[in-house]
Amino acid sequence: MTREALTTTRPREPRRFARGDVLLFPGPADGVWQLLDGLARVQTVDADGNGLTLRYVKPGDFFGEESLVGGRRDYFVEAVSGVTVARWRVDELDDALREALLASFARTTADLYRSLRRWSGKRLKARVAAELLALTDTPLASCDEHAPTVVHVTHDDLAAAVGSVRETVTKLLGELQRSGAVVVGYGKVTLVDPASLRSFADGAQHGGVADGEAQNTVPMRNPNTPPRLRSLKP
Template sequence: MTQARETVTFKPGEVILYPGVPGPRERAYRVLKGLVRLEAVDEEGNALTLRLVRPGGFFGEEALFGLERGYFAEAVTEVVLEALPQEPSPEVFKELAQHLAQALAGSYRRIERLATQRLKNRMAAALLELAETPLAQEEEGGIVLHATHDELAAAVGSVRETVTKVIGELAREGYIRSGYGKILLKDLKGLKELAQARGEGR
């Protein structure tokens, strides 16, 4: 007999998990629908996106091992999550390990971009990554990304004021068109070339 899924729903902006040692009732989760952001926040309130968890991905695995958590998990869109049992099946453990290996590889790429690329190149990479999440929609004229400058700043490890300048530069050069709370990705090929370029960091 297949055990029924235990699911929970969160609205956009709701915090799902907080930093610290997981409590006895905390669980690890698989995302069934929506997008979850894992982010670190410093004492001044500046956020850094560590990774985005899309449908099929896992987060909160610290609860399975009693490890301290160093990030917030926040619902970016409305999300539906499957709460994993305290002792997942071997099949689920295998899926979890596979996902974490992919997440770690993505973290390595982001660290490399921080060290070797200028902000403009990192922004191009971040826009392309966000274009593959529920924040993006196919509309007439191309892919439209619904994201604020604060969210973009967290994605590239910068501040909103600097990101606003870079967004303006990308718009003037024809890569994107920027509007209130949304960005049209006009030149995907150009953004990919920009994202792959290497140069002096920062």
């Protein structure tokens, strides 16, 4: 079942959130949620209040799955763009919704496996390149067959997605720009040479900042503090 098909399940009390709104906070599970449009991200935070992106939620995807087992939520969900969501109580899930949930979980698991491979086996520059390529399949990307794809993402958000800090990601983006793979702008990255960027993502090209210098290794604490709002600075 495709993500487009998943969004055809009947919504219950759809709600609209603006970019930057926090949809869910850590706490008791309160139902299963589905993203109907836009883009959201599941985040946790470190001791300084910096967000660490665990996964992106795309249209048709579900979150809040801990409700199925009566678990407690230990993450935030933030709207990356304007979003519409629907919520169901567990006892409202009919066969069609359960099938949609299963398909969504299978897709999410596959995405998480790919993310784990990036984190465990690749240098930070490769993870940044892979993250930019992954974002081309989200509402953050502007695609035109006659122009390069533009990903509207800040350096802060890229750092949260790859487990690093803004300063290091800025340096790595500069290296990717000097290689001719991307052009870095204000709050956006233009993918001028996707083949070269994929080569970096696959680890075929090396060099640059070592992982040990790049990762944000501050232990996570205070999990009930929301991620601090990010500026639009690149």
